[in-house]
Amino acid sequence: MKKYTIYFLSVITFFLVLSCKQAVKENLDPIVSESFSADWKFHAGEGVDSLWMNVDYNDTAWQEVLSSKSLKDQNINLDNGFGWYRKRIQMSDVLVNAIKNKGGIMLHLGRLAATDEVYFNGKLVGKTGEFPQDYRGYFDNERNYFVPEEDIDLTGENLIAIKFHDGWNVGGFLQGAALSISTAETKDKLALNVQVADSDYIFMAPSPVQIKVNIDNKNKWAVQGRLMVTLTTDDYQPLKADSMDIEIDGKASISKFFSFDNPNPGFYRYTVQFRRNDTIACEKKFNVGFEPEKINSPLDAKDDFKAFWDNNLKELAKVAPDYKLTLVPQYSKIDYDVYLVEMRSFGNELIRGYYAKPKREGKHPVIVEYMGYGSQPYPPNQWWDGFAYFVLSIRGQALNQPTNRFGTWITYGLDNKDNYYYRGAFLDVVRALDFVCSRPEIDAEKIAVRGGSQGG
Known part of the structure; x- marks a missing residue:
């Protein structure tokens, strides 16, 4: 009899568990939203001490900024393209009660540029793009990130911290950005x-x-x-x-x-x-x-295409590069000495770049990186991974922008192939290869190139 009783109780328990599992229905309550002020704390830089996302970090010395205006309009500069925002918020009782039913919130930050990591109470809740040195693409869309209920302080303050990078030195919140929070829906x-x-x-x-x-x-x-x-x-x-x-x-x-x-x-x-x-x-x-x-692609080049570029390469070869290297101490870490490189390119144009020379003996492979359109200067890799690095700034851009004479670049000389901006820019790309091949520590048989946007 005892055996049958245990069996009966087991069956009842199984169906009770199944019933409880099926009893969780989709919450279709209306969305509850709340808006917050445009005031944020700001600090330029990458935050290399890894503390700037923490709740207990003291940010009283940080600048006060507005998300509704660009940093540029507030006369604020980034540090090597990096910056951080921090903001503390407390939610209303109405929003808190709705969160308990919905199971979480959506952070609506507005538009940001260009890559970011967003932390809520010290925990990473969202990321768009990749920071240098693995920089990929430019993103200026609205950022909406989910935060689960268990990461929210429903009775006190919550900290939102945003790390971002923009090679154009403009980024962070784009004009008109405003923070709001809404209860998360099923799809969120x-x-x-x-x-x-x-x-x-x-x-x-x-x-x-x-x-x-x-x-x-x-x-x-x-x-x-x-x-x-x-x-x-x-x-x-x-x-x-x-x-x-x-x-x-x-x-x-x-x-x-x-x-x-x-x-x-x-x-x-x-x-x-x-x-x-x-x-x-x-x-x-x-x-x-x-x-x-x-891939078998049909040839569609103009009749003079090869002759045009062969002649251009001959003209470039006539220009003495006059390489000049200047050590940049703040970028020179344990594994590399980083130099500002200045050299002459097509038309005797002065162009610049950053070169990371390994501190190790021997011949090294090298990665040559070409920057995106209008990017602000950034240093190459500074921690040893087996490669030397050279990041080129083509004429008029990045390191060369203070002496830019090519307007907005892409339309300069557009009506004439002999005077067009990218005739010289493409030859700058070749001059970068000339430079790395001139270095005794580089294995000229092992050159890789990479880039995104214009640099792609």
């Missing part, structure tokens, strides 16, 4: 991430193009929807579409694999969406490549 607590099987997004035969889609449901309730993965050519011709209905339990995740076999050499566009009620809850778009060195 869905995190879509895509892992590409090849870390550099370039696949080689015989491997297929393969991705892994992960959806993390931070809601307390289960979420149903449709996962859609589409693949097109670079010019948006459809190749493959996968679609499936899925359900993700509350506080759970789901992962799915997708692959494409034997594509032609080229580049391809992925769009990954999770849809609920025919609306996009979350989305990722990205490109991959397949054996790009085998």
Whole structure:
């Protein structure tokens, strides 16, 4: 009899647990929002002591600034493109009660430039882009980040800290930015991430193009929807579409694999969406490549294209570079001596760059970096990773901007190929390679180049 009683109780317990699990329904209460003042604390610099995001850090000496106005309009400069904001807030009782039902908040910061990390009570809650030396792209969109209920002080003050970088030395809050907080909706607590099987997004035969889609449901309730993965050519011709209905339990995740076999050499566009009620809850778009060195592109150069550039290279070779190196102590760390390099390029134009010379003996590979359009100067890598570095500022830009005579660069001399700005700028790129090849500590057989935007 005792055995049957235990069995009966176990069955009852199972159904009670199942009932409790199913009892968590989606919260459809109206959104509760609250706006805050434009006052922030500000400090220029990178915050290398790693304390500037902490709640107990003393920021009383920081400047008072407004998010509604650009830093430039407030006569405030960044330090090597970096800056920090800090702000303490306390939420109203109405918002606090709503958070308990919704399970979290959305920080609406307004528009920021260009890359950022956002901390809430010392914990990283959002990031856009990558800081130098891994700088990738320029972002000036609105920043909206989710903060879970467990990271919020519902009875006292909360600290928002923002680290940002903008190579144009303008960044941070863009004009008109204002902080508001709203209760998080179901879609706000869905995190879509895509892992590409090849870390550099370039696949080689015989491997297929393969991705892994992960959806993390931070809601307390289960979420149903449709996962859609589409693949097109670079010019948006459809190749493959996968679609499936899925359900993700509350506080759970789901992962799915997708692959494409034997594509032609080229580049391809992925769009990954999770849809609920025919609306996009979350989305990722990205490109991959397949054996790009085998792409067969038709020749469309003008008849004089090769002769034009061959002659330009001959003209560049006639200009003595007159390399001059000046040590920059503040950038010279344990592993590198960093120099300001000055040299003459096409048309006898003076151009500059930063060179990180390894303090180690031997021949070293080198990475030459070309900067984005209008970027402010920044130093190369300063911690040893096996490479020497050279970051070039082409004519009229970055280190050369104080003596710029080329206007806004891209339109200068546009009506004449012989006088066009980028004729000289492209030859500056070559002169940078001349410089690294002239260095006795560089292995001239191992030169890599990289850059984004203009530098790409």
